[in-house]
Amino acid sequence: MPSQDVPVVTLSDVDVTAAGLVVTPDYAGHVVEGTVPQKRTGEHWGAFPQEFVTFLEPMGTDQFWYSTGLQSDWTKLPTPIRVAVAGTTVKEPPPAPKPERADPTNAVTLPPAPTGPVAAPALPGQVPMADLPAVGAPDPTSYGTSLGPVSVEAAAAVDDVRLASARASHTPWVVGGVLLLGAALLLLVPVRGRVAR
Numbered sequence: 001m002p003s004q005d006v007p008v009v010t011l012s013d014v015d016v017t018a019a020g021l022v023v024t025p026d027y028a029g030h031v032v033e034g035t036v037p038q039k040r041t042g043e044h045w046g047a048f049p050q051e052f053v054t055f056l057e058p059m060g061t062d063q064f065w066y067s068t069g070l071q072s073d074w075t076k077l078p079t080p081i082r083v084a085v086a087g088t089t090v091k092e093p094p095p096a097p098k099p100e101r102a103d104p105t106n107a108v109t110l111p112p113a114p115t116g117p118v119a120a121p122a123l124p125g126q127v128p129m130a131d132l133p134a135v136g137a138p139d140p141t142s143y144g145t146s147l148g149p150v151s152v153e154a155a156a157a158v159d160d161v162r163l164a165s166a167r168a169s170h171t172p173w174v175v176g177g178v179l180l181l182g183a184a185l186l187l188l189v190p191v192r193g194r195v196a197r
Contacts, residue, residue, distance in 0.1 A: 001055075001058065001059065004055060006049070006051040006052050006054075006055045007049045007051055007052060008048065008049070008052050009025035009026070009048065009049070009052075009078065009081075010025060010026040010030075010049055011023050011025060011026070011081070012026050018085065018088070019084060019085055019088040020082070020083045020084035020085050020088060021081075021082075021083050022080050022081070022082050022083075023080065023081055024078060024079070024080045024081070025048070025078040025081065027046040027047065027048065027076075027077055027078050028045070028046040029045070029046055030046045030047040030048070030049075030066075031047065032047040032048075032049075032050045032053045032066050033050070033053075034053050034054075034057065034062040034063055034066060035057055035060065035062055035063060036062075036063040036068045037068070038066050038067055038068065039067045039068055039069035039073070040067070042067070042073070043074075044067060044073045044074045044076070044077060045067040045073070046066065046067055046077075047065065047066030047067065048065040048066065048078070052065060053065050053066060064076065
């Protein structure tokens with residue numbers, strides 16, 4: 001981004017004392033325009049200066065500096081700026097309250113449990129589910145459990161299953177590679193032809 005002078009914060013009602021100062025930058029109720037519409041209602045709505053938000057628009061980070069209606073809008077509030085004279089302590093303002101989390105109001109509905117065995121389509125070279133030995137009936141009272149425990153015998157029966165690509169012949173690939181290598185070597189052989197007149 002090209003260098004540009006823009007105001008990052010605006011400070012109002014700064015009270016400078018002998019110990020220093022503590023001031024929170026302006027934010028609450030400040031209206032801006034950005035790449036995402038600003039939420040202008042609720043407890044934590046506001047923004048940093050418009051010039052600063054506009055400067056951040058090309059980088060897509062402008063919406064992090066003003067209220068957009070997210071639950072995290074309270075985290076966008078500016079923290080106090082503290083300036084203390086050497087050897088003194090400035091009085092800390094009370095921290096901003098964090099909003100309490102609301103319980104979800106939408107109902108959660110689970111899909112119905114399967115009523116029978118569910119068979120996936122067989123892939124090439126895969127033993128179809130119908131050809132495998134039975135391993136137990138589904139339990140309709142248990143959601144997400146459609147098969148019982150797999151026995152050692154059932155696992156041994158499918159031990160030889162291999163993917164179709166593992167059984168495929170590699171001969172066409174070898175022949176193709178040899179032909180490509182031969183073509184490349186032909187390009188290296190000098191060609192004696194007619195000389196242009």
